[in-house]
Amino acid sequence: MQLTQAILPVAGLGTRFLPWTKVVPKELLPLGNQPIIAHLVDEALSIGIQRICFVISRGKEAIPQYFYKDAALEAELLKRGKSHYLEQLKRYDEIELHVVYQDEQLGDGHALLQAADWVESSSVAVLFGDDLFMGEKSGLMQLKAAAKLTKTDHGAFVALENVPQEQTHKYGIVTVDRAHPKNERVLKLKGMVEKPHPSKAPSTLGIVGRYLIPKSLFKTLEKIGKNSATSKHKEIRLIDALIHDLPHIPIHGVHCEGVRLDTGTPEGYREAVKIFE
Ligand code: UTP
Numbered sequence: 001m002q003l004t005q006a007i008l009p010v011a012g013l014g015t016r017f018l019p020w021t022k023v024v025p026k027e028l029l030p031l032g033n034q035p036i037i038a039h040l041v042d043e044a045l046s047i048g049i050q051r052i053c054f055v056i057s058r059g060k061e062a063i064p065q066y067f068y069k070d071a072a073l074e075a076e077l078l079k080r081g082k083s084h085y086l087e088q089l090k091r092y093d094e095i096e097l098h099v100v101y102q103d104e105q106l107g108d109g110h111a112l113l114q115a116a117d118w119v120e121s122s123s124v125a126v127l128f129g130d131d132l133f134m135g136e137k138s139g140l141m142q143l144k145a146a147a148k149l150t151k152t153d154h155g156a157f158v159a160l161e162n163v164p165q166e167q168t169h170k171y172g173i174v175t176v177d178r179a180h181p182k183n184e185r186v187l188k189l190k191g192m193v194e195k196p197h198p199s200k201a202p203s204t205l206g207i208v209g210r211y212l213i214p215k216s217l218f219k220t221l222e223k224i225g226k227n228s229a230t231s232k233h234k235e236i237r238l239i240d241a242l243i244h245d246l247p248h249i250p251i252h253g254v255h256c257e258g259v260r261l262d263t264g265t266p267e268g269y270r271e272a273v274k275i276f277e
Pocket residue numbers: 009010011012013014015016017055102104105106107108110111128129130264
């Protein structure tokens with residue numbers, strides 16, 4: 001699978017973190033010695049992706065700003081002999097950054113559509129900022145390994161976690177066709193349903209913030225967008241495009257190893273901070 005680009009949709013309003021998010025995007029909250037968003041960019045870099053597109057909303061320009069080269073600051077640090085900080089800043093010199101705006105928060109799929117024209121490779125990685133994987137292998141690493149194992153070029157891969165039964169209404173829940181004979185965590189999917197009530201959930205395997213999606217999925221998102229424009233339901237969701245394309249392309253779930261941290265809620269963020277201490 002050709003994988004050189006990643007999209008990071010970070011245009012959400014972050015209402016659960018108000019009033020902080022009036023001025024500080026939640027993705028810039030600190031985790032360890034860097035902001036949450038830098039952990040995501042590092043994850044993309046760790047699998048060799050250097051072309052990154054942020055989908056932001058007005059007022060969140062500080063997110064790409066964090067990664068831009070600041071020659072004046074670097075010269076000053078050099079003068080003062082602060083090589084440790086200099087090294088940290090230079091880590092992002094190789095990244096090719098692109099920024100697009102999502103002017104209305106019409107869903108995660110709508111956010112991705114804003115980046116559609118930028119996508120050149122046949123597949124693109126998608127990372128949502130609220131989920132972080134702790135462990136030997138990052139979420140993206142595990143998805144990329146699954147793509148290699150299944151020799152799939154035109155399919156999609158989603159990260160999965162076993163979620164508590166009473167929380168299925170917060171996740172896209174999948175049903176499994178079969179496990180890969182060489183890795184029981186790599187699962188060919190046969191169904192997906194968005195946020196089912198616990199009593200109706202077909203399983204407890206929930207989709208969490210990492211995806212590899214084929215370029216063709218953007219056409220489906222566009223189609224869904226056209227239909228949504230004339231309907232009451234205005235959101236364009238990534239899961240709806242995946243459900244639509246499931247009969248036509250192979251979609252695999254990867255039951256990821258490691259611990260997932262949910263930094264999208266103040267409680268989850270506080271837990272994550274403790275882990276990084
Ligand atoms: P959430 O649904 O958690 O929304 O989005 P949010 O705005 O970040 O947070 P709350 O619910 O208001 O507290 C999940 C991810 O999808 C992105 C968000 O930035 C977040 O990374 N997203 C969501 C967009 O970029 N655009 C959208 O229209 C919706």
